[in-house]
Amino acid sequence: MMKQQNITRTKGITLILIGSILWGVSGAVAQYVFQKQHVSVEWLTAVRLLISGILLLAFSYRKEGKHVWEVWKNKKDALNLTLFGILGMLPLQYSFLAGIQHGNAATATVLQFLGPAVITCYLAIRSKRLPTFKEVSTVFLAVLGTFFLVTRGDIHSLSISGWALFWGLASAFALAFYTLQPYTLLQKWGANIVVGWGMLVAGLAFSFIHPPWEIEGQWSFPTYAGVTFIIIFGTLVAFYFYLESLRYLSASETSLLTSAEPLSAAFLSVIWLGVTLDFVQWLGAFCIISTIFILAAKKRDIKEINC
Template sequence: MVTNKQRHLWAFLAGLACVMWGISGLFAKSLFNLSSEITPIWLTQIRMVVSGFVLLLVAGIVRQKPIATMKNKHDAGIIIAYGILGLLPVQLFYFITVQKANPAIATILQFIGPFFVMGYLIIRHQQTLRRLDLLAAITAFIGVALLATHGDFSHLAITPEVLMWGMLAAIGVATNTLIPINVLQRVSSLVVTGWGLLSAGICLTIIHPVWPHIRLTAQVWLSVAVVIVIGTLIPFQLMTNSLRFIKASTASLLDAFEPFSATIGSVLCFGLIMTPLDWLGAVLVVIAAMALNITPKSKNKIE
């Protein structure tokens, strides 16, 4: 039986995981600022290959049979699709948005992802659109509009290119959520994520095999290590294990710590200027995304 003390502890750790994701975006931005040779593709390759290898190594140590999983052709196909169509776009397009804008904008735009999930469920499974879902979608649209214009609709405060990459990252969030649903009911999330990361990283390396001429200073090593360890390995384990002690809806609410930690960090570290309307837009997007996790009253509503 789960005690209140355990719930509080794991709720804190889940929130800490979200803060770590936000912080990793700041270190990615610092890497991009160091040299034009450090690209989102290179950072994504390094992050995916190393993280995938480490997760599979851990899965093997705890006897979750990572090799045996890939002998099942059906599961292997889904896991590879999850990596290439889910994990790859959500990470690569996020880093591109970070490079071209900042971690705050990238993370907030990524929060639009649940609305693409909602659209898929409505079209593919003919699930009913609740009034709350419609209100949340309108609220999110207003929030993004405020971020994109600073409230002045005669011009854009962020470029159309940044908006495009941010929306593609949000679509990646949706595919990242939807593709592995069935296989995760049979296979450890550690194995699924490990193979997904590794397969996507190898695929990206094959497509773009060029290794940039980067001066590997202590700052570069530190920032890459933070992106891998604090941005992937530790928060993944914290969030996955927390779901044994707290509700998924609680975990989704704690996701709000990610955009706000990225935003505050961008203000403090990179001199990002956020107007009151920018803050309002960010809050509206986060609230709208969290509203989708409110439990529906009937089974035919979006869950």
């Protein structure tokens, strides 16, 4: 019995680590196609959402059949799902990719990890209570880490562009909304259906801003390979592995192990794309990532689905 538990736990750990690393690697690949191949952030956002949404719903249809369509028959659920796609999924996907374009994959990914600290502040305010010591520590480390990451410790200068900081912080707030808003939908319909429709709704909405057939960039084999990797491995496979890991691990354990995402993004950015992070910036990244470990120790977990 104990041996079987160890096997399933190892499987869960393996799945979430691979999924998190794929998320991190896809961030570095996105930086490459934006900054080296000049692919449009708007185009990649629309195409990534549309293709991933369609494939995820097709996968769900194979398992659940016509149940995939039932969510649209309930007016309240249909409205919430539409809001999730347009106000949650779309801002999260676009702000994260825009943060990479204006900065780099390392800082964009780390700044997005401020999301749990934003959630902590929101829940404390909504419940009209004073924050606990653990929550205060989390917010302090998040703010301190952000300061180190974007200024290198010098309050008079920014080590990244203003737009990179703006979109990085925007992705953290978008992640908070994305995590909290669809809670009831996820409980009722499941993650595959909710996220699949959320992606498709977001992709269709964004197509009115940037049609997917308006293609930009320098297209060669590395560009095609990079975009394919982002859509298939950095979105579909990574998301599927994350969901599968929840069958074997608790939400707090998966939250801890998703810290592999910013670490892999930072590692690839440095060794492949020539991004330089000094000691103070690494310290800032460590402060932000450590908030995940602190929050994961709480008894009440918030299940989170990443980009």
